[in-house]
Amino acid sequence: MDPSAALHRRPAGGGLGAVSPALSGGQARRRKQPPRPADFKLQVIIIGSRGVGKTSLMERFTDDTFCEACKSTCVDFKIKTVELRGKKIRLQIWDTAGQERFNSITSAYYRSAKGIILVYDITKKETFDDLPKWMKMIDKYASEDAELLLFAQQITGMRFCEASAKDNFNVDEIFLKLVDDILKKT
Numbered sequence: 001m002d003p004s005a006a007l008h009r010r011p012a013g014g015g016l017g018a019v020s021p022a023l024s025g026g027q028a029r030r031r032k033q034p035p036r037p038a039d040f041k042l043q044v045i046i047i048g049s050r051g052v053g054k055t056s057l058m059e060r061f062t063d064d065t066f067c068e069a070c071k072s073t074c075v076d077f078k079i080k081t082v083e084l085r086g087k088k089i090r091l092q093i094w095d096t097a098g099q100e101r102f103n104s105i106t107s108a109y110y111r112s113a114k115g116i117i118l119v120y121d122i123t124k125k126e127t128f129d130d131l132p133k134w135m136k137m138i139d140k141y142a143s144e145d146a147e148l149l150l151f152a153q154q155i156t157g158m159r160f161c162e163a164s165a166k167d168n169f170n171v172d173e174i175f176l177k178l179v180d181d182i183l184k185k186t
């Protein structure tokens, strides 16, 4: 089941904020309001070579945690809801494997992504040298209107962001910038 489906289910019989006429005023006031449903659901995918910090980036953003020795990922996702431009946006963030042998699995997640974060590690030149390979994957599998954000280095036509999942530096800003750019297009 798509885990995002539950969020869009409205309460039966009356929509947002409706209370049963059988409840007295006091009871109605005490009753917890259902959370406002999200205005948008967006999928963001994080790609890049092995060990560049994709999982760390996702976990810092979604759970505000940092793992010193993360296990290598195949595919995983986390949810985070953010508010931006007066809209509530439910982000489904997909963390993918850096290992090439998983490309046939991870490529299936590109198509539905509205935002792509391509990560490399400024201390590992080989992860920079791999960028053309990732760009080819994007060209081949991603939607043409997906917003792309390169994480750590200036490349013509893309924005530049440096961040650290460990020090919690710039992580929220990166995700919110990407979502803001997606919203501007909707």
Ligand SMILES: Nc1nc2c(ncn2[C@@H]2O[C@H](COP(=O)(O)OP(=O)(O)OP(=O)(O)O)[C@@H](O)[C@H]2O)c(=O)[nH]1
Residues within 6 Å of the ligand: 048, 049, 050, 051, 052, 053, 054, 055, 056, 057, 067, 068, 069, 070, 071, 072, 073, 074, 096, 097, 098, 099, 163, 164, 165, 166, 167
């Ligand atoms: N010092 C430092 N280490 C980091 C940072 N981000 C991640 N790491 C470390 O780098 C290692 C790899 O991080 P991961 O988040 O697992 O990398 P990944 O890109 O998801 O790896 P794969 O799933 O194998 O592709 C881990 O040991 C992290 O603790 C950072 O900002 N600073």
